[in-house]
Amino acid sequence: MDVTVKLKVNGEERSVTTDPQRKLLDVLREDLHLTGTKYGCGEGRCGACLVLLDGKKAFSCLVPVTAADKKSVTTIEGLAGSDALHPVQEAFLEEGAMQCGYCTPGMIISAVALLKEKPNPTDEEIVAGMNSNLCRCNGYVKIKNAVHRAAEKSRR
Ligand code: FES
Ligand code: FES
Numbered sequence: 001m002d003v004t005v006k007l008k009v010n011g012e013e014r015s016v017t018t019d020p021q022r023k024l025l026d027v028l029r030e031d032l033h034l035t036g037t038k039y040g041c042g043e044g045r046c047g048a049c050l051v052l053l054d055g056k057k058a059f060s061c062l063v064p065v066t067a068a069d070k071k072s073v074t075t076i077e078g079l080a081g082s083d084a085l086h087p088v089q090e091a092f093l094e095e096g097a098m099q100c101g102y103c104t105p106g107m108i109i110s111a112v113a114l115l116k117e118k119p120n121p122t123d124e125e126i127v128a129g130m131n132s133n134l135c136r137c138n139g140y141v142k143i144k145n146a147v148h149r150a151a152e153k154s155r156r
Contacts, residue, residue, distance in 0.1 A: 010078025
């Protein structure tokens with residue numbers, strides 16, 4: 001039987017009536033048309049589907065939509081302000097830290113979560129903090145540089 005779930009998505013109250021077995025990722029992409037969050041492995045191993053759930057990173061491919069009821073969800077679409085990108089988005093662009101771009105939304109969400117905890121991370125802390133994310137284009141060096149650049153921007 002369908003249930004109604006209330007979510008605060010990117011600051012907006014949304015209500016979805018759906019099968020409780022569905023995952024948050026599917027609801028975001030198919031019902032709310034927020035396709036920035038990607039499907040990769042579907043089993044918590046690649047980070048393409050990362051979102052912030054009440055401010056903490058969560059694999060939306062694993063989270064049943066009912067577990068997000070009454071919670072706040074931030075997707076890649078919700079990071080930018082009305083007239084400027086989020087500093088992490090800017091840093092990824094400036095460093096050219098993407099090739100095909102498929103992993104990029106999840107990488108950026110992961111970097112935002114990391115920088116909240118560690119505003120000035122070392123290389124090792126970036127590797128440890130983002131080990132939930134895979135880049136099949138192997139763009140890790142530029143991604144690491146982008147996280148350092150984002151940290152620098154946030155200190156200005
Ligand atoms: S799609 Fe969720 S971790 Fe890979
Ligand atoms: S840029 Fe292609 S998967 Fe990372």
